[in-house]
Amino acid sequence: MIRADIRSKSFGPLQVLKNIRFEVKQGECLAILGPSGVGKSTLLRLVAGIDKGFEGSIQRPERIAFVFQEPTLLPWRSAIDNLLLVHEGLSREAAQAMLVRTGIADKADVYPGQMSLGQQRRLALARAFVGQPELLILDEPFVSLDDTTADQMLDLTADLLRDVRPAALLVTHDKREADRLATRMLQLSGKPASLGPVPQTFSGGRAYQSGRK
């Protein structure tokens, strides 16, 4: 379970986040929506404890899994080693099983550079799912995937949320993804950005009308 109380986060003179307070309980999934550049990734990095330069306090559990906005793999280690090295004590069988579930079983022994970007993203998902995280953070995890694959990944995530019951934070631009996974949704907006409820104008309908997704 996490409890975040961020009074302010700035990059030099540029204040990005302001007065953000929220809690996510075990088994809950909080979706965060918001325009590009508003500060979503920054918020996730604060929550994960990667960036410690902010005012405020954050409580977080020990075991965290993070799907970064970019795959962030070890290019010099094979796909399966990317799972095994990060998760100490993980068996090769379990790792292979997760590669099967993410649909990249045939890539177990190649380097990330030999995989397509979508395959790399799935490897990053596999890396997050194969542990038993108490906190799961997903930064736009399903982009670059075709619809069928994206559906499989969504199912996989839903399974994990149901079985392992981590507290989860999901950043997405896709309201449908949020609908499917999240127990709550918040909108990050403003300059500096703070959290609020999702406005009606930003509901699914608009996306369809605009001719996009």
Next chain:
Amino acid sequence: MIRADIRSKSFGPLQVLKNIRFEVKQGECLAILGPSGVGKSTLLRLVAGIDKGFEGSIQRPERIAFVFQEPTLLPWRSAIDNLLLVHEGLSREAAQAMLVRTGIADKADVYPGQMSLGQQRRLALARAFVGQPELLILDEPFVSLDDTTADQMLDLTADLLRDVRPAALLVTHDKREADRLATRMLQLSGKPASLGPVPQTFSGGRAYQSGRK
């Protein structure tokens, strides 16, 4: 105008592409759809002349713009320098104007590492659009963008296609994007992959039913 005749492309023992033949005329935009890992990016790299290790032949014009699947910016140069250095003879005003159109005018003087991923992607778009390409290649250019921004970028692309009339190749997982920009659509499928018409099951409807986009 491009004319591609790819008999075979392999990575070591793994044959990825086979018997792909197509033409794109000036002012045309060909959308290529296909599942993750099928070989779309590989095809684009062949067309652009980045990867020369294949059997077959490709005719392409001289001035090419390529929006890669990842931003691929110079991290050690400011946003505006990323335009100016790549396009010789480009005026600072023109570059700044393009930054305005892509909505990252306030980021002109910061390094790519100081921008959000969506902002970096827009910078990559700006870099492609600011030249006068005869061939425009887009590899999933609009992911990681919120709906409003994605719409703006779609409009911008449509403008460019109308004004500059390059031959264009667009890879996307999003049928709606293809509908909006493309004059033709092809589906890449199979192992090794080849091009075919877009099957009915892969039309917009299915995406809506599956709860995604």
Next chain:
Amino acid sequence: ETTVRAAVLKTGTVNWELDTIQRAGLDKANGFELTLQPYADNGATRVALEGGQADVMVADWLWVAVQRAAGKDYVFLPYSTAVGAIVVPKDSPAKSLSDLKGKKIGIAGGPLDKSWLILRAYAKKEYGMDLAGETEQVYGAPPLIFKSALDGETDAAINFWHFLAKMKAAGMRELVSVGTASVALGLDPDIPLLGYVFKESYLADHPDVLKGFYQASRGAKELLASDDSAWEALRPMMNAKTDAEFTQLKTDYLAGVPKAGPVNEDGAATFFKLMADYGGEKLVGDTGALPAGLFAKVE
């Protein structure tokens, strides 16, 4: 039985004498056992003595005097009077030092080389000439000076004596020997320039070594002066390519054997003062006077 560890330059001529001592058993006969520690550089032998890894080494007495003046308890036991000379190519028109005006002189050992200083004093006295100011000097490692002199890159050369022997054997001509110059300057040519260096503290702990070592050294010198077969035994280590070189080396070596007996300390003091005039403080330290107790008391 005391062991005396000698730090020597592996290529140094001192090995000829020390080897003869060992070969003839002169060390055992005089109550000590000699072991050799060969090094490739003079500096190493100095570090070895200073650091206590060796008991004796070879150096020139001026250097020892300076070290002693600076507080080191070094004492000096004569080994050789051999000094250098300045040589010119066979067909060089130069007849005396004054003919070298405006010419290039190669000098091994640097600007404080003893032969060079004596020759400067000599040029001043004989011709009123400032040798350093009126010629161009090229300093370099002895082999490089050797080579560039043979190639005619320099018009004259001053080198360490075993290289001089080779240069002469290769046809170069001695312009002035430092011995001649010393005599002209009123110096005692018998003052041994090179000698064995011990530490007083070591000699105090091993009171018999000095005498024994001196006897052994003299014994070896006598043997070499009288017995040609002793030389034949040394020939492999002498690195003489031709018979001419071998003979030249032998002759020059024997010519450098100092007289037995104590060193002429007054003469040495005069010498020291002359060096001070030309070498300056750099060479002789800031005392300017020959430190007492430098020469080991033998006999």
Next chain:
Amino acid sequence: MQSQSARFLSLFCLIGLWIAASAARGDPSVLPSPVNLLEPFWRELTQGPLLYHLGRTTGRVVLSFLLAMAAGTALGLVMGTRPALDKWFDPWLVVFLNLPALVLIVLCYLWIGLNETAAIAAVVLNKIPNVAALVREGARALSPDLKAMATVYRMRPSTYLRHVVLPQMGPVLTGAARSGIAVIWKIVLVVEFLGRSNGIGFQIHLYFQLFDVPMVLVYSFSFIALMLLVEALMLQPAERRATAWRRA
């Protein structure tokens, strides 16, 4: 600036350590205290030939450094990016990399003559393989993605080199430059004592022959002081500017 004061403090600590060590040793002829070096240093500086020799040495170091960095970088870039050429030149590189400085210096003096050209040639030849070996590794690690980008957009080769290749080689190049100057100056010292009639190396050897440790240290540290200045006033600001993007 705070960083400058830290530098000074740290230097003072080093000097403090030295004073302590020298006091513990108690033999100024072997380990003199820095305090005792001040007076001879000042004398050599104002009345002695220190500045002259320092000038000669610095001139040789700078010239050799520029030549070696230029040639080594070019060679390393070519070898790192063209595997075919690399295969060819690699054994040569290994040979020249491992040719002892002493041997190369002596051979240069023997072949070219006992003059300045030979001296510079010896240093440069000594250092080029070093730079090349480092730069080659950097060139091998160049990003293929950025290269693809530059190819597609037809970047001018000079722009590519300056704005895409050089920044990626930054760590390797600054490393090579920094350790390069140091190595070059060490070789220059040997070159000078083997066959030049001036320069710090000549002086150090002279005083070494006289076993005058304090003067050896005075001359060594005069160049080190110069390098500390160069480091603080040139290298570090340049590096800070070049790597600003990383800290931003």
Next chain:
Amino acid sequence: MQSQSARFLSLFCLIGLWIAASAARGDPSVLPSPVNLLEPFWRELTQGPLLYHLGRTTGRVVLSFLLAMAAGTALGLVMGTRPALDKWFDPWLVVFLNLPALVLIVLCYLWIGLNETAAIAAVVLNKIPNVAALVREGARALSPDLKAMATVYRMRPSTYLRHVVLPQMGPVLTGAARSGIAVIWKIVLVVEFLGRSNGIGFQIHLYFQLFDVPMVLVYSFSFIALMLLVEALMLQPAERRATAWRRA
């Protein structure tokens, strides 16, 4: 393998060049032809002490290399990742980087004694700052993204070091190792001629004083030949394995 045959061919070319140069020069005492070196080489190898001296030198090189690489890498990593410590130790690094090998060697011999410990210490102290300077640059360029990933997933420090840091430092480390061995061997030569009674450096200096250029070359090239072997049989295969991912 094709790459091996290219190596041989290229070496033959080098030797060919040498033969031509030697013929053009026509003075075997200064530039002997490699053919003329074969016989003395064989004699030194079979009857002479070449193997003994080569063994001693190699032992010193290997030991110093391992010590210097370990200490230098550790120091460089710390300095490259902790700016606070970097500020402190940077001036020390500059001082030791620029302390002439000769001076450091003599001081080590004077302070520690004329023994093997001093010899190794001198070489290691000479080389550590070099490695550290290079590794520091590499450490400064470590990917912050991968570090964030490792932090979040609580990777064990040893795993992080081995599988995240080391591969990123690859270019810098192989560069440092390769030019490192070369520099170390050069310093070992100086160490040997200044105060050891065996080793290639001792022999080279000896023959240099005797002006026996062919023998100087015989001893130099015996080590170079060893390095060519090490390069072909160890360094290159290791490097190929470590960088396989880049070519895949």
